[in-house]
Amino acid sequence: xxxxxxxxTSLLRVGMAPISAIFAALVLCSVxxxxxxxxxxxxxxxxxxxxxxxxxxxxxxxxxxxxxxxxGLAVAVAFRSKFYNIGAEGQLYAGALAAVYFGTGLxxxxxxxxxxxxxxxxxxxxxxxxxxxxxxxxxxxVDEVVTTLLLNFVIxxxxxxxxxxxxxxxxxxxxxxxxxxxxxxxxxTLMAKGRLHAGLIVAVLASILIWAVMRFTVLGYEIKxxxxxxxxxxxSGVNVNRTVIFTALISGGLAGMAGVSEVAGLKGYLTLDLSxxxxxxxxxxxxxxxxHPLAVIPAALxxxxxxxxxxxxxRAVNIPTYIADVLVGVSVLAILVxxxxxxxxxxxxx
Amino acid sequence: xxxxxxxxxxxxxxSLVANDSISLSLDPGEIMALLGENGxxxxxxxNILFGHYEADEGSIEVDGKQLTPGSTEAAIQAGIGMVHxxxxxxxxxxVIENIILGTESLWSxxxxxxxxxxxxxxxSERYSLxxxxxxxxxxxxxxxxxxxxILKALYRGARILILxxxxxxxTPQETENLFVTLRSLTAKGLSVIFISHKLHEILAISxxxxxxxxxxxxxxxxxxxxxxxxxxxxxxxxxxTRPQLEAMQPGAPVxxxxxxxxxxxxxxxxxxxxxxxxxxxxxxxxxxxxxxxxTALADVLSGLNRDYSGELxxxxxxxxxxxxSDFVARGIGRIPEDRHxxxxxxxxxxxxNLISEDLRSEQxxxxxxxxxxxxxxxxxxxxxxxxxxxxxxxxAQTKLLSGGNIQKLILARALSPEPDFILANQPVRGxxxxxxxxxxxxxxxxxxRGAAILLISEDLxxLLSLCDRIAVMYQGNLSEAVPTPTRTVTxxxxxxxxxxxxxx
Numbered sequence: 017x018x019x020x021x022x023x024x025t026s027l028l029r030v031g032m033a034p035i036s037a038i039f040a041a042l043v044l045c046s047v048x049x050x051x052x053x054x055x056x057x058x059x060x061x062x063x064x065x066x067x068x069x070x071x072x073x074x075x076x077x078x079x080x081x082x083x084x085x086x087x088g089l090a091v092a093v094a095f096r097s098k099f100y101n102i103g104a105e106g107q108l109y110a111g112a113l114a115a116v117y118f119g120t121g122l123x124x125x126x127x128x129x130x131x132x133x134x135x136x137x138x139x140x141x142x143x144x145x146x147x148x149x150x151x152x153x154x155x156x157x158v159d160e161v162v163t164t165l166l167l168n169f170v171i172x173x174x175x176x177x178x179x180x181x182x183x184x185x186x187x188x189x190x191x192x193x194x195x196x197x198x199x200x201x202x203x204x205t206l207m208a209k210g211r212l213h214a215g216l217i218v219a220v221l222a223s224i225l226i227w228a229v230m231r232f233t234v235l236g237y238e239i240k241x242x243x244x245x246x247x248x249x250x251x252s253g254v255n256v257n258r259t260v261i262f263t264a265l266i267s268g269g270l271a272g273m274a275g276v277s278e279v280a281g282l283k284g285y286l287t288l289d290l291s292x293x294x295x296x297x298x299x300x301x302x303x304x305x306x307x308h309p310l311a312v313i314p315a316a317l318x319x320x321x322x323x324x325x326x327x328x329x330x331r332a333v334n335i336p337t338y339i340a341d342v343l344v345g346v347s348v349l350a351i352l353v354x355x356x357x358x359x360x361x362x363x364x365x366x
Numbered sequence: 367x368x369x370x371x372x373x374x375x376x377x378x379x380x381s382l383v384a385n386d387s388i389s390l391s392l393d394p395g396e397i398m399a400l401l402g403e404n405g406x407x408x409x410x411x412x413n414i415l416f417g418h419y420e421a422d423e424g425s426i427e428v429d430g431k432q433l434t435p436g437s438t439e440a441a442i443q444a445g446i447g448m449v450h451x452x453x454x455x456x457x458x459x460x461v462i463e464n465i466i467l468g469t470e471s472l473w474s475x476x477x478x479x480x481x482x483x484x485x486x487x488x489x490s491e492r493y494s495l496x497x498x499x500x501x502x503x504x505x506x507x508x509x510x511x512x513x514x515x516i517l518k519a520l521y522r523g524a525r526i527l528i529l530x531x532x533x534x535x536x537t538p539q540e541t542e543n544l545f546v547t548l549r550s551l552t553a554k555g556l557s558v559i560f561i562s563h564k565l566h567e568i569l570a571i572s573x574x575x576x577x578x579x580x581x582x583x584x585x586x587x588x589x590x591x592x593x594x595x596x597x598x599x600x601x602x603x604x605x606x607t608r609p610q611l612e613a614m615q616p617g618a619p620v621x622x623x624x625x626x627x628x629x630x631x632x633x634x635x636x637x638x639x640x641x642x643x644x645x646x647x648x649x650x651x652x653x654x655x656x657x658x659x660x661t662a663l664a665d666v667l668s669g670l671n672r673d674y675s676g677e678l679x680x681x682x683x684x685x686x687x688x689x690x691s692d693f694v695a696r697g698i699g700r701i702p703e704d705r706h707x708x709x710x711x712x713x714x715x716x717x718x719n720l721i722s723e724d725l726r727s728e729q730x731x732x733x734x735x736x737x738x739x740x741x742x743x744x745x746x747x748x749x750x751x752x753x754x755x756x757x758x759x760x761x762a763q764t765k766l767l768s769g770g771n772i773q774k775l776i777l778a779r780a781l782s783p784e785p786d787f788i789l790a791n792q793p794v795r796g797x798x799x800x801x802x803x804x805x806x807x808x809x810x811x812x813x814x815r816g817a818a819i820l821l822i823s824e825d826l827x828x829l830l831s832l833c834d835r836i837a838v839m840y841q842g843n844l845s846e847a848v849p850t851p852t853r854t855v856t857x858x859x860x861x862x863x864x865x866x867x868x869x870x
Contacts, residue, residue: 232736232737232739233735233736233737234725234726234731234735234736234737235735237718237725237737238725240714241711241714241722244711244712244713244714245707245711245712245713247707247708248707248708248709248710248711248722249711249722250670250690250708251668251670251690251700251702251708251709252690252722252723253669253689253690253691253694253722253723253725254722254725255689
């Protein structure tokens with residue numbers, strides 16, 4: 017078996033890569049479903065119905081996709097400059113902390129100012145948190161994968177301390193949670209019934225904005241240049257360190273907004289289970305989207321559909337919800353393989 | 367019976383035919399030169415011989431026995447030894463350790479060492495390859511390190527030695543030593559394949575010359591019957607005349623370096639108080655063996671390294687704390703040493719690479735933050751035409767271009783703003799004849815226009831034919847730049863090896 021570089025890669029092939037990866041993941045996971053003793057087609061039909069089969073299901077799928085769009089964008093931007101931010105989970109909580117710090121009564125503004133204000137402070141908190149790893153990287157060449165990943169646990173412990181101690185809501189009957197965001201700071205719901213909130217609009221606007229920045233601006237050019245070839249970028253006059261720091265601020269900011277949106281749009285207050293790993297799933301979203309800011313939206317929708325659908329499927333038949341994690345994990349592996357296949361071809365020897 | 371024979375070897379990579387039905391034979395005790403431009407298929411052929419690749423068609427025989435294709439082990443077993451252009455030695459090990467590396471099993475290591483030492487001493491006497499078995503490989507000169515590579519191959523029982531561009535890193539004197547070694551090896555019955563594109567060396571050392579062009583053997587001739595011009599023509603396929611340097615009166619000083627010292631990590635000195643003035647209408651060349659501070663000088667002059675002391679002036683103005691963008695804005699054009707690493711971003715499109723040095727200039731920027739793509743595309747179309755870049759258009763992926771065309775893009779970016787000072791670091795390395803002539807012409811045009819040019823090269827022939835004045839760099843020291851005709855190749859070679867020779 018030999019692997020050869022393709023001369024050119026057609027757009028069709030690039031577009032087909034995630035779709036065939038998803039298909040391959042579904043096929044591979046059907047083995048596990050069979051093992052669980054459930055007919056494969058029935059299981060997938062239930063999963064599909066659970067994610068898209070009713071107005072309620074659809075709203076849940078979209079609601080679940082909101083934080084994933086933010087974290088997926090955060091990861092996609094950072095990875096573009098080869099800054100491997102694995103800490104979107106921590107930055108999400110940092111954003112949520114900022115939202116409850118300012119949003120539970122400390123600042124009181126009319127809603128049309130309060131919401132942007134909370135998003136802004138949440139973004140700043142996420143960005144500032146990422147400033148630590150990025151400065152360690154640019155100054156001391158400390159590997160950011162390690163620092164961003166480990167900071168997630170640090171932040172979770174900080175959150176745990178705050179909601180058990182100084183920030184615990186005295187009215188919460190002893191539950192470890194903060195006070196609720198004031199009414200002006202709550203993201204309005206988009207439809208009369210269900211939980212789908214205005215965070216979706218913010219997330220989609222963020223995707224479009226990031227896409228435009230990457231495609232049309234000097235900053236986007238510099239982020240791409242640094243990611244493709246930092247040495248050539250430096251030779252041409254791009255300030256590599258500054259670009260990486262900027263990228264990190266944007267990335268952390270987006271992840272922080274995920275936290276604001278979850279607190280202000282869905283939960284209303286902060287608990288330790290605000291995110292079931294949205295930050296980590298963001299990596300999967302970004303990989304599925306092949307780091308394209310607009311493709312992040314369908315990728316987030318797909319993964320959220322898997323989680324929502326798997327929940328519903330596990331209630332109907334005897335398959336644990338963990339199948340969703342397996343499906344997501346296998347999808348990411350499959351996308352890595354299929355992206356490689358867009359660039360290389362495999363030649364079998366006789 | 368011939369020692370080695372290639373029988374109709376063909377190898378394709380996609381649509382590219384790297385080797386097209388190549389048949390060659392090598393006799394015992396013979397030095398055969400393989401001559402060809404970059405991309406002619408020399409390296410592919412040798413990789414097939416050494417088992418790195420498998421040929422699509424054809425076979426190889428050693429002493430009449432067919433060689434198992436695709437197996438490096440089989441190639442070594444059959445007595446084939448390869449000395450790569452870039453040495454594969456562990457600097458922190460001794461000579462003897464390097465030589466036995468990979469040949470002995472781990473548990474008999476201690477016993478092996480003394481036997482190996484005897485074998486090595488025996489070998490180095492037989493082939494008169496003098497070397498201290500206990501010296502650290504990293505502390506040896508380039509010529510000595512190459513000798514270890516040769517001994518390594520011989521230690522493994524090589525009877526066919528392949529040398530891939532062996533003189534690229536050597537001074538002329540070291541090259542002469544290598545030739546003496548090769549002759550003594552062939553006198554003992556070894557066969558040598560000598561890969562090069564330097565005509566005079568091939569004429570000096572080989573018995574027979576095979577010329578490869580575009581994957582085919584064009585001709586095989588006896589060296590005694592070959593002439594330089596005939597070889598050049600067969601190698602390139604057409605007569606390419608390189609431009610000639612016209613005499614010109616130098617103008618005012620453009621770039622002045624005075625007492626320039628630069629430091630690397632840990633304040634390790636890379637440049638030691640360099641003095642140099644380059645005038646308008648003048649090309650100054652810097653000769654030297656790679657790794658003697660040329661890169662450090664180029665980094666300072668590109669704006670990449672600001673950690674230097676001493677004076678660096680352009681038109682009398684000090685360039686303090688300025689980065690690459692300021693350098694470009696002030697009229698410095700830079701041609702980097704490695705066009706794929708520093709020169710171009712392969713994953714970007716051509717038009718994007720052509721704006722990388724003045725992203726924030728008025729022509730490129732609109733509304734403060736947005737790139738004016740229309741203007742950038744227009745610029746790219748214009749430069750592609752002016753610099754004769756062969757490509758599908760401004761939106762083609764840069765990495766799909768050939769080395770020569772990528773170098774043309776770099777020239778277009780660096781030279782089109784008509785800089786006053788041009789740093790040309792190895793501008794023709796690895797290019798084919800046509801592209802070399804083109805690059806040199808562009809440099810001459812810039813000189814005529816009034817630019818001051820610093821040319822860094824490891825190729826003495828190139829420097830001698832291109833430069834008004836020449837200086838030699840050795841261990842971070844730069845000799846005085848003297849008019850080129852006052853130096854002989856021998857003198858330059860001695861200076862490259864560290865001897866101090868004053869201008870007469």
